[in-house]
Structures are given as structure tokens and as C-alpha cells.
Amino acid sequence: MTDIILNTASTSVIHCGEGAFSKYAPRIEGRKFIVTDTNVYKLYSNMIEEYFADAPIKIIPAGEKSKTLSKLTEILNAMADASLKRDCTVIAFGGGVIGDIAGLAASLYMRGVKVVQIPTTLLAQVDSSVGGKTAVDFKNVKNLIGTFYQPQEVIVDPIFLKTLPTREIRCGLGEIIKYGALDKNIYDKLLICL
Numbered sequence: 340m341t342d343i344i345l346n347t348a349s350t351s352v353i354h355c356g357e358g359a360f361s362k363y364a365p366r367i368e369g370r371k372f373i374v375t376d377t378n379v380y381k382l383y384s385n386m387i388e389e390y391f392a393d394a395p396i397k398i399i400p401a402g403e404k405s406k407t408l409s410k411l412t413e414i415l416n417a418m419a420d421a422s423l424k425r426d427c428t429v430i431a432f433g434g435g436v437i438g439d440i441a442g443l444a445a446s447l448y449m450r451g452v453k454v455v456q457i458p459t460t461l462l463a464q465v466d467s468s469v470g471g472k473t474a475v476d477f478k479n480v481k482n483l484i485g486t487f488y489q490p491q492e493v494i495v496d497p498i499f500l501k502t503l504p505t506r507e508i509r510c511g512l513g514e515i516i517k518y519g520a521l522d523k524n525i526y527d528k529l530l531i532c533l
């Protein structure tokens with residue numbers, strides 16, 4: 340397992356490797372609020388309940404169509420209804436859509452609460468969960484409304500990729516190949532995998 344410290348405006352810790360979820364999820368402190376989507380919840384509700392028992396949860400429909408201001412408002416409503424305070428942590432448990440919208444909700448609620456990204460798609464694991472970009476789509480423009488807001492931690496565990504449809508694996512591989520074209524180290528590693 341690898342731990343990477345990213346020194347950005349605020350520091351993010353990335354825990355990466357097999358077993359990262361079972362090791363680091365129980366260490367997330369304080370009151371937690373889970374955001375996930377319908378597909379991910381169907382597959383991982385047992386895990387969510389085991390590791391985040393009693394945490395309030397907001398489940399939104401899967402897919403890009405949920406990256407809207409109205410779903411963002413629903414998430415913020417659910418956070419307020421759960422009486423969350425500034426010391427809470429939003430857990431973004433899902434693909435890039437969940438990471439983007441839950442990250443945005445965390446950046447807005449009470450002027451910003453902690454967010455931990457638990458990416459469950461390959462694309463989210465290699466790209467969107469890291470770097471702190473959050474957004475929803477607006478007026479048919481992708482990512483028109485958003486913030487830069489670094490996650491406290493990112494927990495990247497390949498266990499979640501076992502249930503990922505081939506199409507989604509291909510999307511993530513596309514991103515990896517793109518990075519390979521830009522970075523010789525990644526390019527060389529990709530060649531070894533072939």
C-alpha cells in the first residue's frame with residue numbers, strides 16, 4: 340500500500356492500494372455524512388453500514404444527470420436536517436459524479452467542512468478524486484458552477500473495481516493512457532503492462 344502526501348494549498352493524503360478502505364475508513368474521525376449514488380449503494384450498502392454505522396446518508400440517482408444545482412440543494416438540505424456542525428466530514432463514496440457534487444457540498448456547507456473522497460470508478464481513482472476540483476453542471480454547460488476544495492484524504496482501493504462494468508474500466512484506462520502520453524514514467528510503466 341502507498342501513502343502519498345500532496346502539498347497543495349491545503350494538504351491531502353492519498354492512501355492507495357489493496358486494503359486501503361478497510362484500513363483507513365475506520366480511522367475517519369468525527370460525525371460523518373455519506374453521499375453516494377443508487378448503483379454504488381446497491382452494491383456496497385453492507386460495507387457502508389459496516390464502516391459508517393449510523394451516519395446519515397444521501398443517495399442520488401446514478402449518472403451525470405445528477406450533477407445539478409437541484410441535487411446539490413438536496414444534499415445540503417439533508418446535511419442541515421442531520422444538524423451537522425463544522426466538525427463533520429462528508430464522505431464522497433462513488434465515481435466522479437459523486438466526488439464532484441459531494442466535494443462542492445462540503446465546500447459550501449458552513450463555509451467548508453472536511454471531505455474524504457472514496458472513489459469507486461477507475462476514472463475517479465486515477466483522476467477526479469485528486470486535485471480538489473468540484474462542480475455541478477448548469478445551463479447545459481459542464482462544470483459551470485464549482486470550487487477548488489482539497490479533500491482531507493483520498494482512499495483509493497482497487498477492491499471497488501471488481502464490480503465496475505467494462506465500459507467504465509475503459510473510460511479510466513483512457514485517462515491513464517492520456518497521462519502516459521504526458522509523463523515518461525507513466526508511459527514506461529504502461530509499456531511494462533502490455
Ligand SMILES: NC(=O)c1ccc[n+]([C@@H]2O[C@H](COP(=O)([O-])OP(=O)(O)OC[C@H]3O[C@@H](n4cnc5c(N)ncnc54)[C@H](O)[C@@H]3O)[C@@H](O)[C@H]2O)c1
Nearest residue numbers: 378401402434435436437459460462463467472499502503
Ligand atoms: N474533479 C475532477 O477533477 C474531474 C476530473 C475528471 C472527471 N470529472 C467528472 O467525473 C464524472 C465522471 O466520473 P465517472 O466516470 O466515475 O462517472 P460516474 O460517477 O457517473 O460513474 C459511472 C457509473 O459507474 C457506476 N459505479 C461507480 N462505482 C461503481 C462500482 N464500483 N461498481 C459498479 N458501478 C459503479 C456509477 O453508478 C455510474 O453509473 C464527470 O462528471 C466528470 O465531469 C471530474
